[in-house]
Amino acid sequence: MIEQEFSSTLLDNAVNELSRLPGIGRKTALRLALYLLRQDTEMSTSIARAITDMRQGIRYCRRCHNISETEICPICSSPGRDETTICVVENIKDVLAFERTGLYHGLYHVLGGVISPIDGVGPDQLQIDSLVTRVMAGGINEVILATGATMEGETTNFYIFRRLADSGVKITQLARGVAVGNELEYIDEVTLGRSLSGRTLFDSPI
């Protein structure tokens, strides 16, 4: 790294720090820094405060490992949610995606990733043991395996399925098929094949 690239150590430092963020290279970092310099000091301080407050204030729910400001997250502690259903997802963004549908009212379990030997991620690095403990403790009727439809996601689903096989709990997975709005001609043959074998009774929209 060049020691004094921009004739100001403060600017150098800000560019170095901003370019540590993913997807932000040195050019973008410089653009952001120069933008902040043109704005009121208030903007820089409030962005800085929001970042540190978030990092220091947010922890993970002891039960489902979703982000939370309290020991148990608002979803886990909500009396309105169905406590007998657990939706197993890869990460926090997936929780947000399900919440946006407005159709899911059960609880979650955030794995923190998927099994991927190539990236050195085995079952031990994920929150799988805690899921098994949670299910074995009883009171659960259904576990929905909802990792991504990738090779790693399917492997993870299968591994969890095996671990929970003796639990007697119903284990389901997300339907695979044609995405809403897609033209058939552009769909890969694996997806199309699974949409065929998983076909459902026609449900008249009217």
Next chain:
Amino acid sequence: MIEQEFSSTLLDNAVNELSRLPGIGRKTALRLALYLLRQDTEMSTSIARAITDMRQGIRYCRRCHNISETEICPICSSPGRDETTICVVENIKDVLAFERTGLYHGLYHVLGGVISPIDGVGPDQLQIDSLVTRVMAGGINEVILATGATMEGETTNFYIFRRLADSGVKITQLARGVAVGNELEYIDEVTLGRSLSGRTLFDSPI
């Protein structure tokens, strides 16, 4: 704006603040925030500190309006620079670009933009008066007009040229022509025309 989008006010707040930066939408802001959550607290605090330190510590050189940590910037106060030549540029990035060439040893004058009636930028919003004062004070041999080769840049150059016409100082502009590495067939006719009318004596590279 949705009041509580991510089930955590701290995350909400960080996403809101990060998406105030140019080119960073809510999706990117969320990605950055979740990335920061996965890293050590040290990363968030050092990014935050770098931003606030920069914003609070950097001011503008009283003479050339380049960014500086001192009242007069390192370039203006350097004994090694040619004090008789001023290169007039639009913004700080242009100073950095010239410094990277390693070929310019004079001083700068940062206008802070170009004359652009459409954007409501007139000569009064730019550091043009202070340039005229600087030149009229004497001791300057050459003023290089180095704004971008845009309509607005050329207008600004012409305006400055008129303001400095009586000064007796040599006023030059950057050569317009074929960019190094470019194929002729892809060059617009205005550039090609100017590269022809501004042709120079062949200078053997060997």
